[in-house]
Amino acid sequence: DWTANISNSLTYKGIGFSFLFDIKQGGKMYNGTRLAMNYFGTSIETINREVYYNADGTIDFAKTPAENIIVYTGVLGHKGADGSVVSNGTVNNIPVVNGQAWYRGQGSNFGGGATAPAVEDASWVRLREITLSYRLKPETIGIKFIQGLEIYATGKNLWLSTPYSGIDPETSLLGADNAQGMDYFNMPGTKSYTFGLKMNF
Structure with missing residues (x-):
């Protein structure tokens, strides 16, 4: 630019x-500080941790506060026969919980998750x-x-x-x-x- x-x-x-x-x-700037603080639960993004579950273990989206649920940008895909990730081109619409398990897994690059959510203007x-x-x-x-x-x-x-x-x-x-x-x-x-x-x- x-x-x-x-x-x-x-x-x-x-x-x-x-x-x-x-x-x-x-x-663009890769905000690794943000991902690290998300992983350790010390960022403002991890302040809302209230989540309600149904008896079968699924998330009760009706009771869980909307700010504790997020749909990350990206596309859906699957693993191919060779183990590589293959995109099917469909925009992601799957909500996930902004919870500890998420931030210590796919919600943080520390847990092997994508870095794209932390790439900012x-x-x-x-x-x-x-x-x-x-x-x-x-x-x-x-x-x-x-x-x-x-x-x-x-x-x-x-x-x-x-x-x-x-x-x-x-x-x-x-x-x-x-x-x-x-x-x-x-x-x-x-x-x-x-x-x-x-x-x-």
Whole structure:
């Protein structure tokens, strides 16, 4: 897809203001953190665990809360004679329980399940940098050997908007390697604040 940035710098009577927005549209991110937390029952997806069963052991869909039931995207299939999985092209419509057994099995890649449910849109918009400054004139300073004085404050990575459910889709498990799009308990981008003083002599 594409990347872009928007920046501007304004000054008025010694006051300076500048900003930089970075934009990334498209791309996918494998949220391995989400699958791992599902497996261990520590994600928000596993918070609803109330399930009712019929006497024969089947799920009582009438009593079980709808948020505890899910139909995963994909197609139906079967195992062929050689053991391979063969799709019949029919869209999956089989509901399953968001329960511990599911998340420790096919509902998590830890249990050998599919990774597709954890592949998410990695688009984002972030405020990469913003700076506010104030410059004093030499006559205001009143010190002969100081020709200029500027006080400034800068913030980096202060805001992020993304459909990605993980921490930060810009980070990657493999760092700066070409193999991007992997999230497995990655550290988020650092948010930082800088305050400074510039003097011209």
